[in-house]
Amino acid sequence: MKVTLMHGAGGEVMGEVIDIVSKITNKNAGGIGLESLDDGAVIPIGNSQVVFTTDSHIVRPLFFPGGDIGRISVCGTINDIAMMGGKPIAISCGLVLEEGFEFEDINRIVASMNDALNESGVALVTGDTKVMEKGSLDKVMINTAGIGVVETVVRDCGLQVGDVIIVSGTLGDHGFAVLASREGFEFGDQIISDVAPLSGMVQEAMKAGCIHAMKDPTRGGFASAINEMARKSDVQVRISEEALPIRSAVKSASMLLGIDPLEVANEGKVVMGVKAEDAEKILDALKSHKYGKDAAIVGRVVSGKGVIMETAAGGERFIETPLGDPVPRVC
Amino acid sequence: MKVTLMHGAGGEVMGEVIDIVSKITNKNAGGIGLESLDDGAVIPIGNSQVVFTTDSHIVRPLFFPGGDIGRISVCGTINDIAMMGGKPIAISCGLVLEEGFEFEDINRIVASMNDALNESGVALVTGDTKVMEKGSLDKVMINTAGIGVVETVVRDCGLQVGDVIIVSGTLGDHGFAVLASREGFEFGDQIISDVAPLSGMVQEAMKAGCIHAMKDPTRGGFASAINEMARKSDVQVRISEEALPIRSAVKSASMLLGIDPLEVANEGKVVMGVKAEDAEKILDALKSHKYGKDAAIVGRVVSGKGVIMETAAGGERFIETPLGDPVPRVC
Ligand SMILES: Nc1ncnc2c1ncn2[C@@H]1O[C@H](COP(=O)(O)OP(=O)(O)OP(=O)(O)O)[C@@H](O)[C@H]1O
Ligand SMILES: Nc1ncnc2c1ncn2[C@@H]1O[C@H](COP(=O)(O)OP(=O)(O)OP(=O)(O)O)[C@@H](O)[C@H]1O
Ligand SMILES: [Mg+2]
Ligand SMILES: [Mg+2]
Ligand SMILES: [Mg+2]
Ligand SMILES: [Mg+2]
Ligand SMILES: [Mg+2]
Numbered sequence A, B: 001m002k003v004t005l006m007h008g009a010g011g012e013v014m015g016e017v018i019d020i021v022s023k024i025t026n027k028n029a030g031g032i033g034l035e036s037l038d039d040g041a042v043i044p045i046g047n048s049q050v051v052f053t054t055d056s057h058i059v060r061p062l063f064f065p066g067g068d069i070g071r072i073s074v075c076g077t078i079n080d081i082a083m084m085g086g087k088p089i090a091i092s093c094g095l096v097l098e099e100g101f102e103f104e105d106i107n108r109i110v111a112s113m114n115d116a117l118n119e120s121g122v123a124l125v126t127g128d129t130k131v132m133e134k135g136s137l138d139k140v141m142i143n144t145a146g147i148g149v150v151e152t153v154v155r156d157c158g159l160q161v162g163d164v165i166i167v168s169g170t171l172g173d174h175g176f177a178v179l180a181s182r183e184g185f186e187f188g189d190q191i192i193s194d195v196a197p198l199s200g201m202v203q204e205a206m207k208a209g210c211i212h213a214m215k216d217p218t219r220g221g222f223a224s225a226i227n228e229m230a231r232k233s234d235v236q237v238r239i240s241e242e243a244l245p246i247r248s249a250v251k252s253a254s255m256l257l258g259i260d261p262l263e264v265a266n267e268g269k270v271v272m273g274v275k276a277e278d279a280e281k282i283l284d285a286l287k288s289h290k291y292g293k294d295a296a297i298v299g300r301v302v303s304g305k306g307v308i309m310e311t312a313a314g315g316e317r318f319i320e321t322p323l324g325d326p327v328p329r330v331c
């Protein structure tokens, strides 16, 4: 069997690769390990619980409206730490460059990484640099890994019947921003990527109330994240279509291109399942943060299986796990 | 300015990229950070000191005598943790695949990672998978990051006048093994890569005596590592040519190809500066380990600058920092 683009697209097909890696004997260092397939691992070290996660970034174009590969590579890892309930401390930077890449672009990318690091108070403490011959790599690849500490671990499998589902803002912005800038489409207002470091906002939300489950809806979008949360938690999630915040430019683009905004990557959003009685307080905390202005309650958790969309027309349909993100090289 | 292969070759030229990354404002999370340019960072977390490091791997061919990209990607990170005096706990795995890559090869690579992990008691706890379009990446890239704990931190800048320099075995094996298998050369005995996880052996050596400085002589080889150690420690190192352990097949290859065995990568060796009175005990500890059988005392630390080779013929010459490893894509 040969690898296809879908094997790297964050949906169901990627599971075929993860199944192989999951054959590793030693997958857990005492806390939450690879077996959980959560946003990161948690490892008890001394009197602390350390969160550890990684993402590689191959987004194209390198610079797009609202961000670039440098900002994504810092935010992606910070956000996976935040999704575990963790406070990010430090990241690594594995830079792989194509021969002939411009130093000017390295400078721009590093400056952008620096901004995201400063904003979130995270240090870049270690790294590695490799170069591949011209033609062996399309421009640049950046891997970041990150560590943080966590007091109250939040899993993606923690949804409880009765919980309220919150999203921290509009869905689909990053995927359509990348697509539009790549293809040169215009859809009324320019679509801007939401790529942002969420650790500060998530910490505020955790203080405001009890969050049972969290995930960042990156590759495969909201559809992938909410299905994974429901399946792992063994519950049903019911989403109200009318409540889902989606920008009108994203809706237009989605209709034109036949791509579901719920299936494309977000890089600055979080999906939460929260205790019903805390939902309003958590929503307020999100809304008072610059990255959470459009936060909304979008659904609720009941017993059963799967994710159901209650449509604007009064009908019902499943929101399925996508086979993979419809936008290749989205992050 | 454009990136050349030398910018990823571990020597002096790579400094031009590291200079850019070093513009990051926040480079230190409380312990040893990017400013030290050591094998890894050290971060105080709770009552522990956590070591954190990363390497990306693009070695070609993927499978070579003595190892493969899977084994290298696990050992490289374990060894950088060990070089800081740390005990490795867990690693991440950032897999980037080219469309069309064979699942059979992923299976082989993961099995090899598993062997190295089991041997060293390290867990693979988190990862990421991306796929690039056919032609956008030469086959596969693996990044690993790793975390461990350290009680006694060992720096690469800790050499003291009077110290004895030890290498844990023969030099140049990995670089020439990769080169020979790539080009189809034969040099008498087959040259086998030394790629191995060194954390167990290094822990034994640390118990046996006082190690002032350590570094793994990877890209740029022994020449690069010992120069960096001498420069950062502000001392001179004097090496005895006759004492340097180099296999005869490596010597032949080196003569034929005009490549200095001291400048090519090792992936299972350590260079140490140790307290003179502990040197024999540490040497014995290394020799009693399977990866240290050919360990040898090769030099001593004096006051001054640079690294001097005392030649077999009774002369003296500088061992210079190479501009970069002469073997491209060696790890
Ligand atoms: N090559 C790999 N090795 C080990 N674990 C992997 C690998 N690829 C993915 N995983 C694990 O599979 C799970 C899903 O990975 P995925 O990358 O989709 O998560 P994510 O980082 O939260 O999402 P995204 O990459 O879209 O930001 C995670 O638990 C991750 O650790
Ligand atoms: N892209 C980068 N970002 C941040 N730090 C980097 C980067 N590249 C290299 N460094 C830092 O520069 C120093 C030298 O890196 P290098 O990769 O040569 O070390 P190493 O891993 O010990 O050697 P090797 O990669 O050959 O195994 C290290 O401290 C590393 O953290
Ligand atoms: Mg995630
Ligand atoms: Mg992620
Ligand atoms: Mg390195
Ligand atoms: Mg090293
Ligand atoms: Mg290394």
Ligand SMILES: [Mg+2]
Binding pocket: A054, A055, A056, B127, B128, B129
């Ligand atoms: Mg990921």
